[in-house]
Amino acid sequence: MKPEDQIELAKSEYPDILVEEKKSNEHPLAELKNVRGRVVMRMAPSPSGPLHLGHTRMCILNDEYVKRYGGDLILRIEDTNPNNIYPPAYEMIQEDNRWLGVNFTKFIIQSERIPLYYEKAEELIMMGKAYMCTCKVEDFKKDLMNSQACPHRDIRPEEHLQLFRDVVSGKDRSKSPVLIIKTDLFHPNPAVRDWIAFRVIETPHPHTGKKYRFYPLMNFSVAVDDHELGLTHVIRGSDHINNTERQKYIFKYFDWPLPEYFHYGMIHIGDAILKTSLMRKGIESGKYVGWDDVQLATVRSLAKRGYRKETFRKYWVDSGLKDVNSDFSWDIFNSINRLLIDKSSDRYFFVPDPVEIKIEGSPEATSRIPLYPNEESRGYRTYKVEKNPVISVPSGDIMGLKDGDIIRLKDLYNIKKDGDHFIFAGMENTGERKKIIQWVGKDAQEFSILKPDGTTDRGLIESLLAGKRGIFQMERYAFVNVIGDHTGLYLHR
């Protein structure tokens, strides 16, 4: 019975079963606390490479809230470690955000703000809240674990200030000094006790060259900037929970109002390489063709394969702001994307791992296959098939067949296995066939599909795909982004 008939029957015979309404699957994000008027939020990636799937959660969540409440979304490049910078990333990160539809209203580069950090550091030194230290790393750590003050901690601020300025100017090059923020040596969490705010790095900075040599660490520059830029709400991963505690000391010393902090849980993304350093190594060694290699879960790779920006947004909005760790679900991600692309994807036949079969006793025939099922207006792919042809089918589909088994070549005719060949078994699409499979004629083209696991499916594509580009569904195979006459990128089933 057809669905419409079922509904008709239900209406007339069993009206009571239809009262149940389908509940909405709307799943808006929870409200943020303490929103008064416009919000100011930020994304703070380091420029070690382009954005990857993991970053997109930060981008989408911040963007969603700024769009909801109105306000500013700051893209702040955290490049205070010259040893960890991939220069093209400054531009790539902006491109990736634009592609995602993330509308940042301000663009800030931290390495351009070093004088501000110096100024705040000097103020803290004179307040007695920061000190210069030249201890050996091991000694410093040991002291912290034992709640012991290092010998430099209680020297007069003026001396610290002088040393700080000498290190900044390069006059003092004798040691490896650091600037440390005083917190509480007896803080129960050792991670929060006196922490390092500046260290010397002599590597030339890709953005500022040799202008500076005393660089702030993330916790210092973040705290200063979050205040200076007027952040009202901070959303970031739960790996920053301890950093938040550390940064709060800076706010306390300056008596700055605290933003609202939210930490979402860590997402474990299986089957994906997310470490920028690994990607970069692979690109340099030739293992990957570039940052958009299908094996990488970068935004540009996923975009190239055919994921839509709306998929990212819906996935992360649905995931919400929960602070529990969870597994990323490719199933759900793909399912969202499939719904978005299905209607606009014409159908074609791709025969992976093809084998040629000889058909006997068949008449000349014409196959008219819809470009999209049940939508005649979109047109057909039409092929003339000579009598007793040789055609190619997926080896996997005929492997287990026994003599006498009937299969149907989709939109063509039935064939019956008989020893090493097949015999024509009627035009009609009867119920006897074991399955309906895709096929291609001898005008088919070689076609390779690159898959994210690094493998390639080789086979034949029907000739009418020639010259076409974009996302198509290869029937019974998967959705594929066709990027060349002989190449496609695997998207998902």
Add this chain to the structure above:
RNA sequence: GCUCCGAUGGUGUAGUCCGGUCAAGCAUAUCGGCCUUUCGAGCCGACGACCCGGGUCCGAAUCCCGGUCGGAGCACCA
């Protein structure tokens, strides 16, 4: 070891703040049926969860205590 965070079906989540309407909703996955000349889409149905133990209460997924398990951090990375 220390600090902090959390625990709802296979997976992702809703509900938890302000206990009853939750014998727990949605999505995805799986399985069955319908539809379909795709293993896609659509429709119908099934399956399947409140970590454990105490306590408070007429009543606990929701509050309290203890345990277990999982995670994050304890870098001169961000």
